[in-house]
Amino acid sequence: MNAIDTFRAETRAWLEANCPESLRGAAASGDLVWGGSQVEFGSEDQRLWFERMRDKNWFCPDWPEAYGGGGLTPEQDAVLQQELKRLKCRPPQINLGIWMLGPVLLEFGTEEQKKRLLTPMTRGEVRWCQGFSEPNAGSDLANIRTSAVDAGDHFVVNGSKIWTSYGDKSDWMYCLVRTDNSSTKKQEGISLVVLDMHAEGVEARPIDLISGKSTFCEVFFDNVKVPKDNLIGPLNGGWTLAKRLLQHERSAMSKFGEFSLPTHFDLMSLLGDYLPQTESASPSDIALRARARAAALDEHAYNLTVQRMGQQARAGQDVSGIAAIMKLVHSEQEKQKFELLVDAMGYRALGWDGEEFSEKEQAISKAWLLSYTQTIAGGSSEVQLNVIAKRVLDLPDAPKGGAK
Amino acid sequence: MSLIYNEEQRMLLDTAQEFFAERSPVSALRAMRDRGDELGFEPDLWQEMTELGWTAIPFPESLGGLEFGYAGMGAVFESAGRHLSASPLLSSIVLCGSVLELGGSEAQQERWLGELISGSKRLALAVDEGPRHNPEQIALSASRNDSGFELNGDKVMVVDGLGADGWIVAARTGDAADAISLFIVPAGAEGVTVTRQNLIDSRNTARLAFNQVQVAPDALIGELDRGTEVLNRALDRGRACIAAELQGACESLFQTTLDYLRTRVQFDVPIGSFQALQHRAAWMHVDLELARSTLMAALEALDAGDAQASQLVSLAKWKVGQMADKVSGEAVQMHGGIGVTDELDVGLYFKRIRVLQALLGDADYHLNRAAPLLEVA
Numbered sequence: 190m191n192a193i194d195t196f197r198a199e200t201r202a203w204l205e206a207n208c209p210e211s212l213r214g215a216a217a218s219g220d221l222v223w224g225g226s227q228v229e230f231g232s233e234d235q236r237l238w239f240e241r242m243r244d245k246n247w248f249c250p251d252w253p254e255a256y257g258g259g260g261l262t263p264e265q266d267a268v269l270q271q272e273l274k275r276l277k278c279r280p281p282q283i284n285l286g287i288w289m290l291g292p293v294l295l296e297f298g299t300e301e302q303k304k305r306l307l308t309p310m311t312r313g314e315v316r317w318c319q320g321f322s323e324p325n326a327g328s329d330l331a332n333i334r335t336s337a338v339d340a341g342d343h344f345v346v347n348g349s350k351i352w353t354s355y356g357d358k359s360d361w362m363y364c365l366v367r368t369d370n371s372s373t374k375k376q377e378g379i380s381l382v383v384l385d386m387h388a389e390g391v392e393a394r395p396i397d398l399i400s401g402k403s404t405f406c407e408v409f410f411d412n413v414k415v416p417k418d419n420l421i422g423p424l425n426g427g428w429t430l431a432k433r434l435l436q437h438e439r440s441a442m443s444k445f446g447e448f449s450l451p452t453h454f455d456l457m458s459l460l461g462d463y464l465p466q467t468e469s470a471s472p473s474d475i476a477l478r479a480r481a482r483a484a485a486l487d488e489h490a491y492n493l494t495v496q497r498m499g500q501q502a503r504a505g506q507d508v509s510g511i512a513a514i515m516k517l518v519h520s521e522q523e524k525q526k527f528e529l530l531v532d533a534m535g536y537r538a539l540g541w542d543g544e545e546f547s548e549k550e551q552a553i554s555k556a557w558l559l560s561y562t563q564t565i566a567g568g569s570s571e572v573q574l575n576v577i578a579k580r581v582l583d584l585p586d587a588p589k590g591g592a593k
Numbered sequence: 594m595s596l597i598y599n600e601e602q603r604m605l606l607d608t609a610q611e612f613f614a615e616r617s618p619v620s621a622l623r624a625m626r627d628r629g630d631e632l633g634f635e636p637d638l639w640q641e642m643t644e645l646g647w648t649a650i651p652f653p654e655s656l657g658g659l660e661f662g663y664a665g666m667g668a669v670f671e672s673a674g675r676h677l678s679a680s681p682l683l684s685s686i687v688l689c690g691s692v693l694e695l696g697g698s699e700a701q702q703e704r705w706l707g708e709l710i711s712g713s714k715r716l717a718l719a720v721d722e723g724p725r726h727n728p729e730q731i732a733l734s735a736s737r738n739d740s741g742f743e744l745n746g747d748k749v750m751v752v753d754g755l756g757a758d759g760w761i762v763a764a765r766t767g768d769a770a771d772a773i774s775l776f777i778v779p780a781g782a783e784g785v786t787v788t789r790q791n792l793i794d795s796r797n798t799a800r801l802a803f804n805q806v807q808v809a810p811d812a813l814i815g816e817l818d819r820g821t822e823v824l825n826r827a828l829d830r831g832r833a834c835i836a837a838e839l840q841g842a843c844e845s846l847f848q849t850t851l852d853y854l855r856t857r858v859q860f861d862v863p864i865g866s867f868q869a870l871q872h873r874a875a876w877m878h879v880d881l882e883l884a885r886s887t888l889m890a891a892l893e894a895l896d897a898g899d900a901q902a903s904q905l906v907s908l909a910k911w912k913v914g915q916m917a918d919k920v921s922g923e924a925v926q927m928h929g930g931i932g933v934t935d936e937l938d939v940g941l942y943f944k945r946i947r948v949l950q951a952l953l954g955d956a957d958y959h960l961n962r963a964a965p966l967l968e969v970a
Contacts, residue, residue: 479960
């Protein structure tokens with residue numbers, strides 16, 4: 190048996206012995222563990238799985254051991270991921286720090302920063318949130334105005350961030366700030382800093398959405414002191430790092446999505462429950478059924494496209510043209526399927542609360558309302574179309590203004 | 594399930610692209626149309642295609658084929674689609690060849706298959722009777738008599754029916770819904786009237802009228818009343834190849850449209866810089882990618898003998914057909930005034946695409962047929 194086979198056998202045996210049965214398979218959205226200073230476990234099994242993976246140094250299996258990582262080679266890490274998938278092990282914790290900031294710190298951080306910031310991540314001690322969007326910087330992210338002014342050994346930060354998931358529950362934030370206003374190009378003069386959410390002058394307020402309570406927050410900074418050691422990468426060089434972080438967002442979201450999506454329903458089987466039986470079908474039922482079939486076939490086409498992209502990538506072919514459509518198609522299809530479900534359910538999908546509507550019906554109506562975030566967050570559909578037009582189809586830039 | 598061409602299939606794709614680009618570019622179709630060519634394809638080109646071995650691709654070696662599968666056929670059809678190249682590959686090889694391969698007796702295979710593959714003879718399949726594809730409602734009748742069968746009824750949209758050496762005709766032989774039988778009717782049989790149906794794509798399409806047409810008992814392919822399964826399998830192969838031709842035509846037309854968006858200047862800028870057009874072009878790209886995946890799944894399912902092959906073929910014909918309607922319509926619109934002139938090839942693509950979309954079932958037909966793939970029926 191060669192070394193990698195031995196590693197696989199050992200890994201499989203360890204996972205079989207250590208991943209509790211109850212943590213194999215998909216979880217309800219509230220049922221995932223978020224690492225951090227206030228980590229909460231829903232069950233003893235969750236605590237065990239968290240501690241065992243932490244003590245194995247497998248929160249960050251492919252990071253260097255010097256920062257608390259598992260020190261696995263890419264080949265070993267791939268084996269570990271395959272074995273985790275095989276057993277359907279849930280992630281022991283959800284942690285944006287590890288998935289998004291971590292890789293950027295490994296690439297751009299100083300030695301001191303890596304030791305100070307990465308080590309607690311590998312122990313699951315710090316919960317991270319992201320401070321990118323602002324009220325005036327959504328699709329046009331480079332328009333951020335939150336300022337960080339040089340005050341000798343520290344910056345003074347003022348401004349606000351919006352759409353910060355779990356801002357009220359996080360320990361630290363990685364944050365884009367403006368450190369220079371003099372440049373005419375707004376992508377210049379932006380820096381990436383990390384800041385302590387418990388520091389004086391930081392306030393996080395949850396945002397109510399059309400669907401009700403949400404995990405999104407608005408975060409306000411009032412003369413917040415940020416030590417200069419917390420600047421990541423070069424001063425005014427944050428835009429490059431931000432783009433790199435957003436590349437990692439995709440893989441982070443897919444890891445998260447494999448195990449739970451806040452809006453995840455098996456929409457097509459729900460639709461089957463609510464579609465009227467053929468014998469009693471009225472003309473409008475027939476029209477609805479045709480729409481449902483088309484939506485289901487479109488979903489099938491999307492799933493085949495995901496498969497095809499994987500096969501092309503493995504064959505060493507360029508997949509940038511396919512990759513660029515994925516977020517757009519998936520989020521638009523989800524929204525469309527919810528619309529169909531709501532049409533099929535009639536007023537039963539329009540309940541807000543109270544005894545008149547079942548829990549399931551209320552959950553569907555909230556999820557439907559929340560589905561409208563999917564085509565806006567993480568690059569709106571319009572931004573996705575811009576990206577396809579410019580990067581994939583090579584269409585010329587608009588003469589002035591316009592989203593790039 | 595493999596959704597990409599393997600290396601051999603890619604080589605075939607490259608060869609076919611080069612061949613059609615050189616030997617049968619769009620200008621050849623235009624010239625054929627302008628001189629009012631009855632046959633609708635070039636016999637010389639067809640002969641060269643047979644010499645390249647493409648007519649042998651789908652058949653088993655025992656029947657003189659190359660066993661290269663429908664993924665291989667897909668590569669040829671999408672290449673033909675790119676250049677609007679016309680040939681009887683669909684009618685004679687994919688449709689009639691399949692009927693003979695799947696349902697023919699040894700004697701029938703011996704008599705016909707070799708000559709179909711070599712191109713010295715060709716057959717055409719007669720299925721449709723009404724304005725929309727509906728093989729479930731065949732009315733043309735074949736009744737048994739002392740000397741065989743007598744056929745009465747009309748067929749329309751017979752692809753390459755003009756000048757064929759014979760036709761394979763789907764006929765009703767009983768009252769049960771699926772009591773369909775398949776017959777080979779040789780050209781020249783008494784009582785057959787062939788009329789050209791001049792369609793927008795200038796290809797060879799015929800109406801066949803059968804008036805007391807007598808055929809011998811050995812004209813029956815397979816068992817009496819049991820032709821539906823063979824017919825459906827042959828039609829599915831044809832539909833997948835049509836989807837491939839559509840995909841190729843649409844990808845080519847889309848590139849032409851993008852070139853126009855990049856170079857056509859109005860208001861002092863290329864019109865492709867307008868976001869209103871960029872977003873529509875981006876959606877066309879999305880649809881082309883989704884359609885491509887369904888096409889590859891259909892070809893692979895046919896080759897693998899997948900139990901759901903029929904539904905996957907319908908998924909492809911639906912998705913590709915829907916995409917094709919959109920891409921061809923947008924291509925005309927985005928070209929503006931010149932897009933509706935005959936001078937541009939855009940119109941030739943548009944017309945061929947619309948015929949292919951309707952052929953052997955449009956998007957509506959296949960939406961229903963693909964439904965068993967889904968949990969929602």
